[in-house]
Amino acid sequence: MRTGLLVLRTELPDKRRQILNLLYLRDIFRTSFSPRLPEAALAAAVASEIWRIPSNTFETLPNSDPCLGALLSRQLAAQQSRANLHVAAIGSLNGEERVASFLIELALRIGSTSPDGIFFQIPLSRTDIADYLALNADTLSRIMSRLKARGIVVQKTRGRVLIPDGKMLRDLSPITDAIVALHGSAASTQAHHFSALA
Amino acid sequence: MRTGLLVLRTELPDKRRQILNLLYLRDIFRTSFSPRLPEAALAAAVASEIWRIPSNTFETLPNSDPCLGALLSRQLAAQQSRANLHVAAIGSLNGEERVASFLIELALRIGSTSPDGIFFQIPLSRTDIADYLALNADTLSRIMSRLKARGIVVQKTRGRVLIPDGKMLRDLSPITDAIVALHGSAASTQAHHFSALA
DNA sequence: CGGAACGTTGACTGTCATCAATCTCTGTGG
DNA sequence: CCACAGAGATTGATGACAGTCAACGTTCCG
Numbered sequence: 001m002r003t004g005l006l007v008l009r010t011e012l013p014d015k016r017r018q019i020l021n022l023l024y025l026r027d028i029f030r031t032s033f034s035p036r037l038p039e040a041a042l043a044a045a046v047a048s049e050i051w052r053i054p055s056n057t058f059e060t061l062p063n064s065d066p067c068l069g070a071l072l073s074r075q076l077a078a079q080q081s082r083a084n085l086h087v088a089a090i091g092s093l094n095g096e097e098r099v100a101s102f103l104i105e106l107a108l109r110i111g112s113t114s115p116d117g118i119f120f121q122i123p124l125s126r127t128d129i130a131d132y133l134a135l136n137a138d139t140l141s142r143i144m145s146r147l148k149a150r151g152i153v154v155q156k157t158r159g160r161v162l163i164p165d166g167k168m169l170r171d172l173s174p175i176t177d178a179i180v181a182l183h184g185s186a187a188s189t190q191a192h193h194f195s196a197l198a
Numbered sequence: 199m200r201t202g203l204l205v206l207r208t209e210l211p212d213k214r215r216q217i218l219n220l221l222y223l224r225d226i227f228r229t230s231f232s233p234r235l236p237e238a239a240l241a242a243a244v245a246s247e248i249w250r251i252p253s254n255t256f257e258t259l260p261n262s263d264p265c266l267g268a269l270l271s272r273q274l275a276a277q278q279s280r281a282n283l284h285v286a287a288i289g290s291l292n293g294e295e296r297v298a299s300f301l302i303e304l305a306l307r308i309g310s311t312s313p314d315g316i317f318f319q320i321p322l323s324r325t326d327i328a329d330y331l332a333l334n335a336d337t338l339s340r341i342m343s344r345l346k347a348r349g350i351v352v353q354k355t356r357g358r359v360l361i362p363d364g365k366m367l368r369d370l371s372p373i374t375d376a377i378v379a380l381h382g383s384a385a386s387t388q389a390h391h392f393s394a395l396a
Numbered sequence: 397c398g399g400a401a402c403g404t405t406g407a408c409t410g411t412c413a414t415c416a417a418t419c420t421c422t423g424t425g426g
Numbered sequence: 427c428c429a430c431a432g433a434g435a436t437t438g439a440t441g442a443c444a445g446t447c448a449a450c451g452t453t454c455c456g
Contacts, residue, residue, distance in 0.1 A: 008282065013372050016372075017290075018286050018289045018290040021282055021285070032275040032276065034279060035283035035376040035380060037283070038375075059267060060264055069258065073257045076274055076278070077228050077230040080278055082233070083278060083285065084218040084219055084232060087216070087218045091216045091218075091332035092210055092214045092215075092216040095412070125434075135412080136412065136414080138412090142436080175210070175233075177236075178234045181234040182234075325403095334444065334446080335402095336404080337444055337445070339403060340405075342403095356403095356452085356453065356454090
């Protein structure tokens with residue numbers, strides 16, 4: 001995909017929904033990445049632009065250009081790693097830690113640094129965020145309220161958020177380093193806000 | 199890898215452990231599949247045999263043989279899909295459903311069909327299973343006791359288990375179909391025990 | 397036989413889900 | 427411009443499920 005943000009969403013029998021994965025710029029998605037779950041479907045969280053490549057072409061892509069093959073291989077490895085990280089987040093963090101981790105992820109991916117801190121537009125609805133973090137929407141709302149009360153996040157307008165101090169957020173998540181490694185390119189201006197060395 | 203069973207394990211600050219992924223026969227693992235989490239490490243659950251391939255060789259493998267490239271590509275897709283399925287399991291199932299899903303997975307992977315049902319040797323310690331399912335070991339023990347009381351699983355000896363009736367187990371997990379699709383090869387004698395059509 | 401590791405079980409606690417009431421935004425039409 | 431409707435978000439009261447801690451069983455070693 002070229003721009004935008006996609007979610008891989010599924011819905012189990014009892015109206016239990018879960019967002020399995022977020023897909024960002026330059027991520028690769030194949031139908032076969034999605035397990036055969038009921039209602040599993042890709043949906044655009046924000047307007048997105050996608051390149052479609054026929055499956056055959058995709059599988060023989062590396063043959064045409066060795067360098068492309070290596071790139072592809074690394075991209076897929078990074079996505080696998082992100083999926084594993086998400087397992088760790090959902091499986092071993094509590095609500096607040098999950099939300100903090102998610103905010104760090106967004107800040108690295110779509111944040112822009114300003115003198116006041118890191119700004120970004122939250123690209124998902126509350127419900128989608130809750131589904132992504134395996135939390136209830138009500139619980140998510142409560143956690144966000146607590147974070148706002150503590151001044152860790154500041155809500156500017158609907159869906160627009162400011163993180164005044166990356167270090168405070170950093171300390172709320174035990175997996176910050178892994179998130180930075182996977183979502184913050186070395187060149188990212190946001191990454192250093194969360195870096196342990198900063 | 200060629201034989202055995204590997205676990206990708208991590209351990210966060212407060213002795214919270216999580217098993218991110220199980221690796222079975224013919225699965226592919228690269229260091230870069232593992233997020234940079236504290237203590238992230240591969241460990242053998244049972245004696246395992248592994249092929250090591252230098253990273254460069256790996257990335258250029260597809261160039262040497264187009265057919266191999268396609269195979270590789272599909273294998274990686276299947277593993278991605280399994281990671282996503284595991285997110286769904288941990289994120290949206292309750293304890294009993296997770297355990298049922300895990301038992302189905304094992305039955306498909308390492309079970310052998312007998313007149314009495316499906317037999318297998320549980321290849322992980324209680325603690326590891328709990329970490330894989332994002333449950334507490336005590337809770338896991340309680341759930342297993344309940345399943346035994348209901349006759350859904352029968353414990354033969356330490357770590358050796360019999361599933362008398364696959365259909366009963368099947369109905370305990372809302373994601374059975376997806377598990378069968380990913381872990382049961384079409385040829386597997388176990389797969390039909392869990393199939394909706396059986 | 398004894399010790400260590402692992403597993404089980406019960407009583408209690410804490411976190412998160414559920415349900416319901418209220419509030420806030422956003423867009424629409426008078 | 428305001429009123430209104432509807433969706434989404436917030437908040438509180440309550441309950442269920444899983445986690446914690448501690449005691450006791452079991453298995454498997456030397």
